[in-house]
Amino acid sequence: MRRSNSERTEMMRAALIAAARSLFIEKGYADTTTPDIVEAAGVTRGALYHHFEDKKALFAAVVADEARKVSEEIEAASAASATARQAILDGTRAYFDSLAVPGRTRLLLLEGPAVLGSTAMRQVDERYSEASLRQGLKELLAVGGKAPDLLDAFTGLLAAAFDRAALAIEAGGNREDYERAIAALIDGISVK
Amino acid sequence: MRRSNSERTEMMRAALIAAARSLFIEKGYADTTTPDIVEAAGVTRGALYHHFEDKKALFAAVVADEARKVSEEIEAASAASATARQAILDGTRAYFDSLAVPGRTRLLLLEGPAVLGSTAMRQVDERYSEASLRQGLKELLAVGGKAPDLLDAFTGLLAAAFDRAALAIEAGGNREDYERAIAALIDGISVK
């Protein structure tokens, strides 16, 4: 079968990312070897090192893929919300749903920051999921007549709280409790 | 010089932990090799693998040491606080001070969860620093006449927020802003 180079590249990258994703989730970054990955993808290490600079770059591609999916699901869930408060709460629930996809917490919350560094990971987070949270909080503070000088701080702190909640829920915590606690935090900063 | 076996063990373990700590902070877990560590400690790999099961176990010992120090500093800072609210805020500031020690955020917040796993790391956190936060929140909710059914959730969420604040401060964020934001979160959940 004859395929163009761009088609070959696209398919090969997708195959390697899919195989790597599965193995990184199952065994973690350190315990996943490049021979493992290429065997799962049915190719050789030559293909991997042709399309990715190194193992870390492939991991970064996997993480970016997941972050984009999470972001899209949050946007879809909160786009039609009536109020700023409701948009944040809808987005929170969508975030929990999205992070409940097996392996995502490991990729995005545990291994990502360690392998890629906190600053690189923060940039990914800010570019994707934190952007909508910041917007929601901005409107919430505006509605409540509060100064927006702590907007950045609140955004970061709440994003971290969401992350922890997702991990706790995965570990068996009661999702309802965490949703109520987050609602309480949101309401606490929006009223004086 | 003649030393007892227990003395030898204690000194060797301390020397290995100190050397490993320095290197893990400087280069990270993956890029620190066991030859590096034993060379810095002035011994051979035989000593390392005699006292620790593997490289990960040595890392765990380093992390546990740091977590204990952080916990002690929080306890010392909040022991004499007048109110529950003040105890939490004093503890928060002590936490930021303690996490400002170079390398601690990397060890405790970034590499620890990834290398040791989130559950193992959570147990360390809960055993040490989160215990005092939970106690403070419990009193705070009691004083405010609020039900303690979300105590666990609030403890986890706020602990995560503290962690994020420590990372943000280290990355150049304004510490005052984060302390004010945290105070706002605390006050938000303590009043109705």
Place this chain on the structure above:
DNA sequence: ACCTTTACATACAATCTGTATGTATGTTAT
């Protein structure tokens, strides 16, 4: 003093990563 156990050093085997090199397939220009 002898024997056992513990502490540590040295030697070894099995991977794993990244690179260098070789080959086949696709692309472009004449």
Place this chain on the structure above:
DNA sequence: ATAACATACATACAGATTGTATGTAAAGGT
């Protein structure tokens, strides 16, 4: 259409790292 080139991928290799196995010296018990 085919020569010339670029891209995609496979194979081969060198260096480094981990954990273990084995050997030696020091300590502890009887």
